[in-house]
Amino acid sequence: MTGPSPIVELEGITVEFPGVRALDDVDFRLFPGEVHAVMGENGAGKSTLIAVLTGTCEPVSGIVRVAGEERRFTGVADARAAGVATVFQETQLAPNLSVAENVMLGRERRGRLGISWRRTRADAAAALSRLGLDDLDPRIPLSLLSPAQKQLVALARAVVDDPRVLVLDEPTSSLDQAEVDMLMRVIRGLRERGVAILFVSHFLEQAFAISDRMTVLRGGRRIGENATRDLDRTDLISQMLGKDIESLRALRSQRQAHHYVMDGLPALRAADVGRRGELDRTDVELQRGEIIGLAGLRGSGRTELASVLAGAARTDSGEIWVDGERVDLRSPSAALRQRIAMTTESRRTDGIIPGLTARENIVLSIQALRGWSRPLSPAEATALIDTYVEALHLDPDDLDRPAELLSGGTQQKVLLARALAVRPHVLILDEPTRGIDIAAKLEIQRRIAQLAADGVAVVFISSELEEVVRLSDRILVLKDRQKIGELSNGPGITVDTVVEMIAAEEELLPGT
Structure with missing residues (x-):
């Protein structure tokens, strides 16, 4: 008895860019009614695999089949015609348009006198309804929606044409846990309707929670394909990194002995x-020399507390x-004068200056501290930058590239270098590892631990409670804009300890 046929088959896919082989003889299968997670660190080939399947990159060799038919996509329109739709990490929506206009953009219904907005809004409402979003008014401006709602509008736009294959590229990177849960319900509903879903995420727990199978890429090659139920987290991370995770365990042991x-x-x-x-x-x-972790859901007050301590609020x-x-601390510059530095949660909007190079971004804080009347000399700037190229393992080839073109992990290292350039006594890090690959994440965690060992006081915020527990000496737990408890970290403290405190009824919390 034969099983179901794959809706997507990639065989022997090889993609080359100048000086690099982005995919090397990669096979991939995607079946109807499954969620297939593609895992790997930055540079593993995930984005290139998506580009091949969505028609934005043509392989130099290999075969692409959709529903058993060999395809050669020359653009996104070809892929859509074959039933392949995509929702990217950065939602490509128009904030000045309504929900309906965004959902139906390029597919507006027309009558004798032009666009029929009544029919267009009705079709948008039908697409939203298929995702269980009947309560979302198609007429309201997109700008009034939350990040999660915008992500769902992007998803509705992708499913207007009833695609057979849906590609989700980091769909949860800017969402809090409640919003993630909402999106996961929608994804499960699409899976039940038989849609094949390719899911890419840096969040391991989300991938384990939603996927049926996982394919791991490393260095452009396929390392393995496994049913999710047969793969444990240690094996997955080992495949992604190409080595075991004893160093990750050692980091926690070192922190708890610190x-x-x-x-x-x-x-x-x-x-x-x-x-x-x-x-x-x-x-x-x-x-x-202490690391304090701020734990809580988005909206708990953790970022607001960090902003107050850094002079940003x-x-x-x-x-x-x-x-x-x-x-x-009336301003961030007043905090810098006290040797308090902060990296923000939104590195793309509030962190890096996109048009400046990585080199120029790194020297901004120290130049602001000195004053613009005392510019850094080229020799001083070079010496400063060389220090952090070595300390943070930055690629020298990235230094003269515009920061907006760098990977998420490299952008985060640039922001950390900028903060460290002022030699802070207090370093406040808001989501310093969000949306970056495992290797870069571990490197940044090690650096944070080393800074504490060198006597820097660190405030650390992460939505991934495993990180908070791994790195922190003490954990402040926030909920509904207030501190509800404090934990001294040690062997008996786990993620569950923190979750239970957040979930506890108010009258059960210590001190209430």
């Missing part, structure tokens, strides 16, 4: 700091001391 000095003045102390509508009054104390109450001296 001891910071408690007998001096706190590097940073905040008492009763708050911001109306964003953060209830909160106390924080941070020692030199003014407080309505409370006081802040640095090394025992009361300070007024």
Whole structure:
């Protein structure tokens, strides 16, 4: 008895760019009614595989079949005609248009007098309804929607033509857990309707939760294909990295054995700091050489607390001391003068300056601290940059490229180098590893641990609680814009400990 035939077959796919083989003799299968996760670090070939399947990249050799028919896509329109639709990480939507106009863009229904907006809105509503989004008004402006709703609008646009194959490229990178859960429900509904879904994500837990099978790519080659139920996390990470994860386990052991000095003045102390509508009054104390993790769902107040401590948001109450001296952090530049540096959650919009090179981005903070009347000399800038090329394993070839063209992991290293250039006493990191591959993530985690060992006080925020537990000496748990608890990390503290605290009813929390 034969099983179902694949809807997509890629055989012996090889793609070459100048000086690099992006895919090397790769096979891939995708079946109807399954979610197939493609896993790998940055540069593994995931984006190139998607490009081949969606018609934006032509292989130098190999065969592409859809529904048993050999295809040679010359563009996105060819792929769509074959039933292949894509939703990319950065939603390609028009914020000034309505939901319906975005869903039906390029497929507007026409009558004798031009576009029939009544029929167009009706078809958009039908597409939204197929995804279980009946309550989303097609007439409202896209700009009024949350990031998750915008992602779902992009998904609705992709399914208007009832595709047989749906490619989801990092669809959850900017969503919080509740929004991820909403998107996962929609994906499961599409799978039940027989749509074949190729799912790419850096979030391992999401891939394990939603996928039926996994293919691992590394260095442009297919390393393995497994049923998800037969693959454990250690094996997956080992395949992705090409080595075991003992170094990851060692990092946690080193952090839990680490001891910071408690007998001096706190590097940073905040008492009763708050911001109306964003953060209830909160106390924080941070020692030199200590990593404090801020844990909580998006909207819990973790980013707002970090912004207050870094001078990016003014407080309505409370006081802040640095090394025992009361300070007024009225701006990020005032915080920099106190040797408090921060990397923001949104590296593309609030972090890197896209048009500047990586080299120019790195020197921004130190130049701002010195003042523009005292520009860094070329020799000073080169010495500074060389320090972080070595410390953060930056590729020298990336230094003169526009920052917007760099990979997510490299952008994050550039932001970290910029923050470290001022030699901070306090370093505040908001989602420093979001959306980057496993290898870059581990490298940044190691660097953070080393900074603490060198005496830097670190505030660390991550949506991945495994990271928070792995790196932190203490964990502050936030919920509904207030601190609800504090944990001293150790062998008995796990992700479940933090989750249970977040999920607990208010009257059951310690101290209530």
